[in-house]
Amino acid sequence: MYRYDEFDAKFVNERTAQFRDQAERRLRGELTEDEFRPLRLMNGLYLQLHAYMLRVAIPYGTLSANQMRVLALIAEKWDKGYGHFTTRQNIQYNWIKLEDTADILQALADVEMHAIQTSGNCIRNVTTDHWAGAAADELDDPRPVGELIRQWSSLHPEFSYLPRKFKIAITGAPHDRAAVKVHDIGLRLHKNAAGQIGWEVMVGGGQGRTPLIAVTVRDFLPQNELIAYLEAIMRVYNLYGRRDNKYKARIKILVHEIGAAKFKSEVEAEYAKHPAQQTQVEEAELARIAKYFAAPKFEKLSRFSPAFEEARRADGEFSRWARNNLAPHRVDGYTIVNISLKPEGGIPGDATAEQMRVMADLAEAYSADELRVSHAQNIVLAHVKLEDAYALWQKLKAADLAAANYGLAGDIIACPGLDYCALATARSIPVAQAISRKFADVKKQEEYGPLKINISGCINACGHHHVGHIGILGLDKKGEEYYQITLGGSSSENASIGTILGPGFAAQEVPDAIETILNTYMKLRERGEEFLVTYRRVGPKPFKEALYATA
Amino acid sequence: MPLLKSNAFVADDYISVPDDEPLPVGGKFIVSFARLQRDWDEIACDPAVIGVRVANTEHAEGAMDYLSKVDLIVLSFPAFSDGRSYSMARALRLDGYRGELRAEGNILPDQLQLMRQVGFDSFVVSDRFPLQVWQAAGQQMSLAYQRGLFRKANETEVWSSRHHGFEPWEEQPHAG
Numbered sequence: 269m270y271r272y273d274e275f276d277a278k279f280v281n282e283r284t285a286q287f288r289d290q291a292e293r294r295l296r297g298e299l300t301e302d303e304f305r306p307l308r309l310m311n312g313l314y315l316q317l318h319a320y321m322l323r324v325a326i327p328y329g330t331l332s333a334n335q336m337r338v339l340a341l342i343a344e345k346w347d348k349g350y351g352h353f354t355t356r357q358n359i360q361y362n363w364i365k366l367e368d369t370a371d372i373l374q375a376l377a378d379v380e381m382h383a384i385q386t387s388g389n390c391i392r393n394v395t396t397d398h399w400a401g402a403a404a405d406e407l408d409d410p411r412p413v414g415e416l417i418r419q420w421s422s423l424h425p426e427f428s429y430l431p432r433k434f435k436i437a438i439t440g441a442p443h444d445r446a447a448v449k450v451h452d453i454g455l456r457l458h459k460n461a462a463g464q465i466g467w468e469v470m471v472g473g474g475q476g477r478t479p480l481i482a483v484t485v486r487d488f489l490p491q492n493e494l495i496a497y498l499e500a501i502m503r504v505y506n507l508y509g510r511r512d513n514k515y516k517a518r519i520k521i522l523v524h525e526i527g528a529a530k531f532k533s534e535v536e537a538e539y540a541k542h543p544a545q546q547t548q549v550e551e552a553e554l555a556r557i558a559k560y561f562a563a564p565k566f567e568k569l570s571r572f573s574p575a576f577e578e579a580r581r582a583d584g585e586f587s588r589w590a591r592n593n594l595a596p597h598r599v600d601g602y603t604i605v606n607i608s609l610k611p612e613g614g615i616p617g618d619a620t621a622e623q624m625r626v627m628a629d630l631a632e633a634y635s636a637d638e639l640r641v642s643h644a645q646n647i648v649l650a651h652v653k654l655e656d657a658y659a660l661w662q663k664l665k666a667a668d669l670a671a672a673n674y675g676l677a678g679d680i681i682a683c684p685g686l687d688y689c690a691l692a693t694a695r696s697i698p699v700a701q702a703i704s705r706k707f708a709d710v711k712k713q714e715e716y717g718p719l720k721i722n723i724s725g726c727i728n729a730c731g732h733h734h735v736g737h738i739g740i741l742g743l744d745k746k747g748e749e750y751y752q753i754t755l756g757g758s759s760s761e762n763a764s765i766g767t768i769l770g771p772g773f774a775a776q777e778v779p780d781a782i783e784t785i786l787n788t789y790m791k792l793r794e795r796g797e798e799f800l801v802t803y804r805r806v807g808p809k810p811f812k813e814a815l816y817a818t819a
Numbered sequence: 820m821p822l823l824k825s826n827a828f829v830a831d832d833y834i835s836v837p838d839d840e841p842l843p844v845g846g847k848f849i850v851s852f853a854r855l856q857r858d859w860d861e862i863a864c865d866p867a868v869i870g871v872r873v874a875n876t877e878h879a880e881g882a883m884d885y886l887s888k889v890d891l892i893v894l895s896f897p898a899f900s901d902g903r904s905y906s907m908a909r910a911l912r913l914d915g916y917r918g919e920l921r922a923e924g925n926i927l928p929d930q931l932q933l934m935r936q937v938g939f940d941s942f943v944v945s946d947r948f949p950l951q952v953w954q955a956a957g958q959q960m961s962l963a964y965q966r967g968l969f970r971k972a973n974e975t976e977v978w979s980s981r982h983h984g985f986e987p988w989e990e991q992p993h994a995g
Contacts, residue, residue, distance in 0.1 A: 273981070275962060275975065275977045275980065275981065276977075278961070278962060279960070279962055279964075279977070282959070282960050282961060282962070283960065286929075286959045286960065289959075290929065303899075303927055306899070306900060307929055389900065389902075419964040419977070419978075420964055420965060422964055423933075423960065423963065423964075424965055425905065425909075425932070425933035425934070425936035425937050425963070425965065425968060426902075426905045426906055426909045426933075426937050426965075427902075427905075428902065428905075428933055429899075429900055429901065429902025429905065429930075430902060431902075503906045503909070503910065506902060506903060506905065506906040507903055507906050507907070511901060511903075541913075541914075542910075542913045549966060549978050549979060549982055550978070552981075552982040553978050553981065553982065556981065556982075
């Protein structure tokens with residue numbers, strides 16, 4: 269993985285010193301809260317319902333064992349002993365004091381981390397496939413380009429005061445695990461007819477109150493033109509994006525209002541006006557970065573591990589976990605381990621300091637010293653030998669990290685909701701917990717098959733409910749929380765926005781409603797058909813009828 | 820409102836002429852972009868030194884057509900969070916504008932360095948902050964990843980520095 273050189277280290281240290289000075293000026297009253305706000309936001313510090321919340325960047329979701337240990341230390345020393353992994357592959361701490369923030373940022377800088385641009389109207393932490401570099405279907409590891417974008421976007425003087433926040437996601441695989449079509453910019457690596465590798469550039473996807481799927485502005489952009497082309501898109505957005513209404517300020521609204529064709533021609537005109545200059549530097553820099561992402565030294569192993577098969581036969585619980593939580597690795601004898609942070613009745617994405625340390629130790633012992641945070645709020649150990657899987661699982665189990673529900677009904681994505689968030693209109697966490705308890709039986713979950721349940725506590729959609737196979741949106745009606753259910757959303761390469769089924773439900777009714785939906789699906793499905801496929805075949809009608817039959 | 824230029828407060832020798840007042844003959848004055856276009860025939864013959872104020876809703880590159888007469892372009896920040904003029908400044912510099920580029924409006928010290936990096940070299944600032952605050956704020960970071968910025972001599976362009984043999988894209992320390 270990437271390591272800072274002297275320049276990166278100096279950059280983050282100077283930035284930390286700059287923030288320390290800004291925080292001190294605020295504490296002395298030399299800056300008003302209004303003036304301090306954009307400054308602290310660009311360092312990931314929010315003022316929430318009960319305290320400050322600090323969001324730490326985990327660029328493209330990759331971190332080392334040592335970095336994970338520092339995240340654990342921060343949780344213990346400056347928070348309440350836990351952290352919350354987010355849908356943007358970051359971690360948030362919910363109980364931070366302003367006075368401590370500069371010290372926390374320094375602790376992060378010491379292990380080559382930061383909180384730069386995890387908030388504010390700027391280019392946010394770039395996200396990618398959590399199986400990057402390991403997935404069997406991947407064309408190339410997208411993380412070097414993720415790092416190139418991280419550097420280019422850090423304190424970009426032209427794009428630090430955009431109309432609204434800006435999120436870029438990249439994938440190097442045909443099967444999209446990075447939800448690129450619901451980002452401001454989505455980049456997909458592919459090969460053209462001549463066999464060259466380049467990017468499909470998609471713009472204007474997003475969720476929030478106006479969910480939209482991104483449109484393609486360039487089918488094939490050569491690798492070396494990427495930064496120059498991104499600058500052209502960003503300039504068009506910065507100049508013409510709406511600033512009169514923050515709910516209409518994202519790039520998706522601009523693309524939608526002027527039309528994809530017009531937007532595309534504006535970008536191409538801007539790009540033609542200032543042609544990429546000396547792209548050899550970007551090429552040289554990308555090549556330099558790519559060396560850091562060289563694959564670990566894999567052993568030559570058989571595809572079949574007798575020890576693994578024996579453990580699966582002997583231990584039914586392990587067998588179930590292995591069936592659900594392991595994914596195919598591109599190298600024989602290796603597997604991708606998905607650690608579910610969704611124990612029965614737990615808070616999705618939360619991990620204690622102790623659990624973070626366990627995962628760090630396991631990464632060091634079994635997985636090339638590297639961890640990933642997934643946008644589904646789980647942790648991935650990407651390079652594990654099949655023969656080590658059983659030993660690893662036993663240690664996960666001892667730390668309450670062995671939930672066998674990866675990709676199933678219990679693997680719920682949820683935002684922090686009204687328990688923490690100042691924007692929320694309803695609670696998300698208790699609803700996620702209730703659903704998790706309702707479907708505690710993993711055997712039952714397996715019968716339902718692959719399923720994405722997403723819960724957001726307000727229309728801003730941080731829980732990505734629009735793209736959940738089953739989406740749940742918490743709203744407020746005259747002081748009462750109620751929950752709207754959508755079906756048929758997807759963030760994959762066949763992205764779609766879910767359809768609202770009908771009137772909402774009270775919090776305590778939601779788990780039963782989900783069960784009704786799933787039982788309806790079980791009745792309708794054809795052999796081997798997944799929930800989303802059935803839904804797309806039959807449409808919302810039978811689900812509506814089942815849900816509202818008694819009304 | 821002090822004018823900050825080359826790290827010092829200096830006297831502003833331009834006067835702004837409202838659109839409905841007659842143009843002075845000679846001297847240094849600033850007109851709106853609309854006025855510049857409307858009264859170009861008159862302005863072109865005026866011995867004065869001309870500055871033009873371009874709103875952040877106008878197309879700044881249009882001002883490039885009048886450079887035979889324009890020595891100053893003023894861009895505005897109606898709110899410190901309104902970042903359009905950063906892109907307008909950068910585009911003007913990329914188009915080759917090398918005259919004075921002035922920022923006015925709602926400007927915070929912590930934004931000064933970003934403004935300078937996209938090409939601004941003078942700033943109408945609030946008198947709420949003493950000069951030392953502005954001086955310090957203008958150089959909080961000694962390095963930047965982006966290429967083609969306006970840098971001070973002691974600022975590092977990271978990517979070009981890492982790769983020997985490539986000159987920084989646009990190495991020109993300047994007044995700001």
